[in-house]
Amino acid sequence: MKQKCSAVIIGVGPQQGLGATLACYFATKKLHVYIAGRSEDKLNKIADKIRKNGGSATPIVTDATVEHEVSNLFNKIHSDGFSVDIAVYNVDSNIPSPLLETDTETFTKLWQQNCLGAFFFGKEAVNAMKEQYEGTLFFTGATASLRAKPPFTAFASAKAGLRALAQGMAREFGPQGIHVVHTIIDGVIDGERASKQFPDYIKTKGKDGLLQLDTIAETYWAIHKQHPSAWTHELDLRPFKEPF
16 A cells, blocks of 8 residues: 655745745645754744645754754654655755855855755655655755856855766666756745845846746646656756846
């Protein structure tokens, strides 16, 4: 008998953020959602919102850069009797820093959050999916996945590593029924983080100049539902006004 279906998203923060939006969207598709991040308060608020809307969710405080915490996250899903149908690595930590001002701690931290944690998460997701011979594993990338631009060179090196990890996993585990996807968010998301960090810049973008959270979630779901004869591995999402 098939196990109960679930989605797991790590990198869930503010309610107006991509991780939370994905969790809420997947819950409307009748998946039990495991939401993971470092803030218990934020996770509980999102879980409460999902439940109020008729969905089901389990919040689990998890640091993506700590291997045993990531393992515990997936062990919890297994012990609850759920299959992992969708797994999303949505950690996107960025610190602007000119190269000569970037110390080893900053460079290492960015790599751990954007790349090493994805390695931990990806391994656990594949182990959970391989027995069922299906599942979709998403890695959320950025413009920096494709090109480095100061003062974000350290961030870009980490995101490029994430992209390489996704490519290797797609080639290795695609034949085993696991759909590995790298999504390049090439623009600014209309969410809480952007509105707080650079509100003046947001105003200059005008109507439809920012990536809308719900439309990104719709795209993730459409990719998850693709037939294996025509899988997408990598795609870029950007507002029509965004130069590239």
